[in-house]
Amino acid sequence: xxxxxxxxxxxxxxxxxxxxxxxxxxxxxxxxxxxxxxxxxxxxxxxxxxxxxxxxxxxxxxxxxxxxxxxxxxxxxxxxxxxxxxxxxxxxxxxxxxxxxxxxxxxxxxxxxxxxxxxxxxxxxxxxxxxxxxxxxxxxxxxxxxxxxxxx
Amino acid sequence: xxxxxxxxxxxxxxxxxxxxxxxxxxxxxxxxxxxxxxxxxxxxxxxxxxxxxxxxxxxxxxxxxxxxxxxxxxxxxxxxxxxxxxxxxxxxxxxxxxxxxxxxxxxxxxxxxxxxxxxxxxxxxxxxxxxxxxxxxxxxxxxxxxxxxxxxxxxxxxxxxxxxxxxxxxxxxxxxxxxxxxxxxxxxxxxxxxx
Numbered sequence: 001x002x003x004x005x006x007x008x009x010x011x012x013x014x015x016x017x018x019x020x021x022x023x024x025x026x027x028x029x030x031x032x033x034x035x036x037x038x039x040x041x042x043x044x045x046x047x048x049x050x051x052x053x054x055x056x057x058x059x060x061x062x063x064x065x066x067x068x069x070x071x072x073x074x075x076x077x078x079x080x081x082x083x084x085x086x087x088x089x090x091x092x093x094x095x096x097x098x099x100x101x102x103x104x105x106x107x108x109x110x111x112x113x114x115x116x117x118x119x120x121x122x123x124x125x126x127x128x129x130x131x132x133x134x135x136x137x138x139x140x141x142x143x144x145x146x147x148x149x150x151x152x
Numbered sequence: 153x154x155x156x157x158x159x160x161x162x163x164x165x166x167x168x169x170x171x172x173x174x175x176x177x178x179x180x181x182x183x184x185x186x187x188x189x190x191x192x193x194x195x196x197x198x199x200x201x202x203x204x205x206x207x208x209x210x211x212x213x214x215x216x217x218x219x220x221x222x223x224x225x226x227x228x229x230x231x232x233x234x235x236x237x238x239x240x241x242x243x244x245x246x247x248x249x250x251x252x253x254x255x256x257x258x259x260x261x262x263x264x265x266x267x268x269x270x271x272x273x274x275x276x277x278x279x280x281x282x283x284x285x286x287x288x289x290x291x292x293x294x295x296x297x298x299x300x301x302x303x304x305x306x307x308x309x310x311x312x313x314x315x316x317x318x319x320x321x322x323x324x325x326x327x328x329x330x331x332x333x334x335x336x337x338x339x340x341x342x343x344x345x346x347x
Contacts (some may be wrong), residue, residue: 097170098274099219136173138166141224 001118002058004036005090005107012041015056016067022048024063027110028082029089029117034132036115039063040083041071047083049074058112086137094122096144097133105140154274156321157220158283159184159191162271167196170216171227175199177206179223184269184279186250186302191277192238194223196231209237218277254306255284255294257314262287263294266307270324281324282307284317292317293324295331310335 010024022041028049030037039055041048054070055063065071074083081087094102102122108129109119117129120142127145134141159182166175177196185192194215196206214230215223225231255263264284270293272280279296286292294313301308316331318324 095168095173095222096219097224098217099165099168099222099224101219101221134169134171134173136169138168138175139173139222141168141170141173 001109002060002112003107003109007058007063008090010061010063012039012050012063012065014066014068015064019068021065021068021071026082026085026088028079029087029132029135031132031134033115034117034129036110036117038079040074040079043083043085047074048072049079049083052115058115081137087135089120089132089135089140092135092140093138094120095139095141097141098144100144102142102145154272155220156270156280156325157273158321159269159271159279161220162194162218162223164197166199166222167194167210167231168222168224169227170224174228175222176225176228177208177210177231178203180205182269182271183209184250186307189296190279191218191271206231208233211237212277215277217275218271218273220273249304250282250302250307253302253304255282255313256306256308257311258308259311261311261314263309263314263317264292267291270321280328286317290319292319293321294318295324295328 008024011020012022012024013020024039025043026040027036028038036052038049038051048071050065050070054066056066057064074080089105089108092105094105096102105120105122107121108117110117119129120127120131131143162179162182165179167177168175178199180195180197182191183193191212193209193211195209197203198206208231210231214225216226217224250266253266255266264286266282267285268283269279270281272278281293281295284292295316312334316327318327
């Protein structure tokens, strides 16, 4: 299990050449899993994407990609929005599907083998990863926790 | 989770899609049917700095949930053109606006003047009460479920309402079920007689 908050900024290294190709800036999340399906290295116009399947390891000190040919420009609206800071889970507004604001997403835990989203932290709240219903430019929409809201 | 909020507090709330996490509109106005005793929908403004009125409206039946921080819809297909929306949403008459109406009991006691609606948030958005400016001054809150008559100038409510004027929303919340029990209605079924 790995904290996304601690992974952002981690160096990304090619296993084939041992060259550092950049730093992890964002993760692309597929909410149907939910799971991390790709990583964004760099941001904005210089952003490059690598699919989770092209990783050889997601370690505590470096993210390892098989080789630099796995890097590509962002494709599609979700990857482009993620690369442009419009679809970040970390620091997203956490909004319950009942219209109650829960707080701000402070961290998330993923399975470092599969990329599956295991847990989402909203302040003191720890919600299962499956709570994530949607991630957009306005909010991360979550299944409301039973009887819990973040302090206002 | 449910909470009592004022309808005026719903104005300018974002309308957010559950499927996408996008704020596709914001509430311009709440459309209420005093005869039905519940919200029938919302008119909308665009989001952003240059927001203006949207052509689409949001019927109440298309709303997934109303909370104090957002109105939730499944996706932006829930927004309906005025031509396709029910008439009570798209052609809401200002003559049926209860704000500013006198509240009179059956025996002719004026309880006050309506200044806002009290809405129960959650999956339903029932109007469960009104905020008044009381005859003696200050705010008061009265429970519904329904008026005996509404004219656009005045509302007539059961005599029992006079015993249930409260000073705040918390007090109103506690009074609603007791009031409905007193006049023979199911606590969760506004406007319907108990069987």
